[in-house]
Amino acid sequence: MTWEAIGWYVIGAFGLFIFLSITVMFLTWIERKFLARIQQRMGPMRVGPHGTLQPIADVIKLITKEDILPSWTDKPIYWLAPLAIFIPAIAIWVTIPFSETLVLQNLDLGLLYIAAISVLSVLGLVMAGWGSANKYSMLGGLRAVGQLISYEIPFIMAILGVAILSQSLSLIDIVNDQSAIANIIVQPLGFLIFLAAGLAELGRTPFDIHHAESEVVGGPFVEYSGAHWAIIQLAEYVNTFAIAALIAILFLGGWSWPSMPFTGITNDFLSLVWFLIKIYAVILLIFWIRGTFPRLRIDQLMSFGWKVLVPVSFINIVFTAIIRFYNLHWSILTVISLISIGIIFYLIYKTPQKSRKKDSIRIISAKDAVNNPPKNYGDINVR
Amino acid sequence: MKISENINESGSTVDMLINMGPQHPSTHGVFRLVLQLDGELIVDAEPHIGYLHRGSEKLCETESYSQVVTLFDRLDYVANLNSELAYCMAVEKLLELQIPDRAWYIRTILCELNRISSHMLFYGVYGLDVGAMTPVLYGFRERERIQSLFEQVTGARMMHNYIRIGGVKEDTPPEFNENLHAVVLELEKAIEECDELLTQNEAFLARTKNISCLTIEDAIDFGVTGPILRSTGLVEDVRISEPYGIYDRFDFGIPIGSTGDCWDRYYIRMQEMRESLSIIKQAIKQMEPGEVQAKMRRIVRPPKGECFVRTESPRGDLGVFLVSDGSQNPYRVKVRAPSFANLQAIKHMLEGVYVADAVVILGSLDIVLGEVDR
Numbered sequence: 001m002t003w004e005a006i007g008w009y010v011i012g013a014f015g016l017f018i019f020l021s022i023t024v025m026f027l028t029w030i031e032r033k034f035l036a037r038i039q040q041r042m043g044p045m046r047v048g049p050h051g052t053l054q055p056i057a058d059v060i061k062l063i064t065k066e067d068i069l070p071s072w073t074d075k076p077i078y079w080l081a082p083l084a085i086f087i088p089a090i091a092i093w094v095t096i097p098f099s100e101t102l103v104l105q106n107l108d109l110g111l112l113y114i115a116a117i118s119v120l121s122v123l124g125l126v127m128a129g130w131g132s133a134n135k136y137s138m139l140g141g142l143r144a145v146g147q148l149i150s151y152e153i154p155f156i157m158a159i160l161g162v163a164i165l166s167q168s169l170s171l172i173d174i175v176n177d178q179s180a181i182a183n184i185i186v187q188p189l190g191f192l193i194f195l196a197a198g199l200a201e202l203g204r205t206p207f208d209i210h211h212a213e214s215e216v217v218g219g220p221f222v223e224y225s226g227a228h229w230a231i232i233q234l235a236e237y238v239n240t241f242a243i244a245a246l247i248a249i250l251f252l253g254g255w256s257w258p259s260m261p262f263t264g265i266t267n268d269f270l271s272l273v274w275f276l277i278k279i280y281a282v283i284l285l286i287f288w289i290r291g292t293f294p295r296l297r298i299d300q301l302m303s304f305g306w307k308v309l310v311p312v313s314f315i316n317i318v319f320t321a322i323i324r325f326y327n328l329h330w331s332i333l334t335v336i337s338l339i340s341i342g343i344i345f346y347l348i349y350k351t352p353q354k355s356r357k358k359d360s361i362r363i364i365s366a367k368d369a370v371n372n373p374p375k376n377y378g379d380i381n382v383r
Numbered sequence: 384m385k386i387s388e389n390i391n392e393s394g395s396t397v398d399m400l401i402n403m404g405p406q407h408p409s410t411h412g413v414f415r416l417v418l419q420l421d422g423e424l425i426v427d428a429e430p431h432i433g434y435l436h437r438g439s440e441k442l443c444e445t446e447s448y449s450q451v452v453t454l455f456d457r458l459d460y461v462a463n464l465n466s467e468l469a470y471c472m473a474v475e476k477l478l479e480l481q482i483p484d485r486a487w488y489i490r491t492i493l494c495e496l497n498r499i500s501s502h503m504l505f506y507g508v509y510g511l512d513v514g515a516m517t518p519v520l521y522g523f524r525e526r527e528r529i530q531s532l533f534e535q536v537t538g539a540r541m542m543h544n545y546i547r548i549g550g551v552k553e554d555t556p557p558e559f560n561e562n563l564h565a566v567v568l569e570l571e572k573a574i575e576e577c578d579e580l581l582t583q584n585e586a587f588l589a590r591t592k593n594i595s596c597l598t599i600e601d602a603i604d605f606g607v608t609g610p611i612l613r614s615t616g617l618v619e620d621v622r623i624s625e626p627y628g629i630y631d632r633f634d635f636g637i638p639i640g641s642t643g644d645c646w647d648r649y650y651i652r653m654q655e656m657r658e659s660l661s662i663i664k665q666a667i668k669q670m671e672p673g674e675v676q677a678k679m680r681r682i683v684r685p686p687k688g689e690c691f692v693r694t695e696s697p698r699g700d701l702g703v704f705l706v707s708d709g710s711q712n713p714y715r716v717k718v719r720a721p722s723f724a725n726l727q728a729i730k731h732m733l734e735g736v737y738v739a740d741a742v743v744i745l746g747s748l749d750i751v752l753g754e755v756d757r
Contacts, residue, residue, distance in 0.1 A: 040520060365637075
């Protein structure tokens, strides 16, 4: 490798880092504004027009804050944990392409690399949970591990489904393969599995179990403050952006679907814009879910992961492989996927609560209650 | 203590003691719960109260009868008017006062509005407890409307001091009826909206259905009252079992649950808001102009004696036991606070559930620490 090439890599990595930091800063602004719309309030309004400069104010505040080190902490682990969360979050981006040429290093095993690296950030969560020497952090860190083992298999299986369809693990190949028809149409089931597993990976509602504010008060990050906390938050949003980009690449056809009737530089530019629009649409979907859903319990997530997502993702892979092996038309897979989705939703709708209707509550008119006192007064044996 | 010291040499683990509160976001005030955890499961729970103890009952003995009303405002600070009403009814019972009709209508309308605002707060924070962040803003929006209405009538948003011995402080302002109509219309819509947002949500059902089912026997043994008692299937509401004021003039329903789980407790409160609205609408129709204060001496001196009154506050059966020795100050005021009684069941409810459920169960009790500690 020449010095020139190394120089370009360094410049590219630096540029990517700057781009991600700035994008993610404003992602917080988008999230706050979007949630504010859902919740009938204004969101940030004071710093800059419509609060657009709020993220900058936040960053300045966080960096200048005192970094508190609680006593009893396991110091090396405590200080290294934010880095262990942050580095994998950035490292994923090495191989995520923005267009055919705009990528730091396209890897032939890109998907494998992403699946491998994205798991590492959980190590950081456990380190933070342990190092803080706080029982809430500890619970949060352990919850993160419990979460990991239940979503990781469906996450990789959903990726494999896409890899089988396009016969490649390189992200650029996968996008180019979708120029005719996007994977979300061929594999709606895979898309839903990936979305659910991705939300669990991000730790976002309804799977924000490891840092649940109302239960473990922020989980592994309870004790962090100042710049370290800022880094952890930055990593969370970088991950959100990464999962959204992956969904756009793997299922929404990236920049190539539907293909545009332009050529040359116009085409490049418009494809990039088109790709970013898709990413932000997915991000808004994630925020929307955050605005409307309560949080699941850890055992519910695990049973959802093992009893629903894992079997379903195997079904997805098997049918994808069959279709691919016999070279059948893709619409057969669509139909199978949609039927499976229908069955799953019906089962989820039916199972958990027998009396899901509001009929477990009945209303007794006060006049009736006065005239005929309820019988169960006499039946009760008060101990 | 380091966490690592908790592990035995043999490799077996010991239970972890974890302190939930007094500074914990979902203990609804300064309430402390010591949980003994085996992993995520709760083995034992030990509630500690008293962080908000202000000695209200003792303070009552140093104030004159009409000054005590302000202390009752600060007991249940979410439903202040209901607290005031219980005390004033106790003094009126000792005095054997006849309260003018209009005063009772104003009291009933305001208390039922306060019940709605209290349940709206419950709705919001219960959403937060299960991890949904939107309901709290919807709940507070409605509470805000009711509080602005209270401000027009009583002059204060929270600490009203409006219900007085012998009636209410003053008649409603001229624009009250119009504003009340507007608020009732808005609330009708808002309750439906809130209902749609949370009640049938799949994750919400999963978190609350069949969690901490309470049987009728247990509920009675613990002295649980209010929505939690009704969720077990028992028809018990002071407004119908011992009607006070003018509640016998209205036709309203009592929502009754069947399983006594968290979802029933939640949905009973949603239904109670609808029933409260229907009471308010009937009261508006029946209300006529007239006196709002009974004829009585300015300095209240009830005859020697004692009395106990029960009212239905949003949290349950709020009772006041009052002893008079014939002087200007009460000799003894004992408050039977529903939150305090309901909280007794928490140890029983928390056995063998997950940590995440502890928050949901505590939220479903809807305690107000001002009332628990007094």
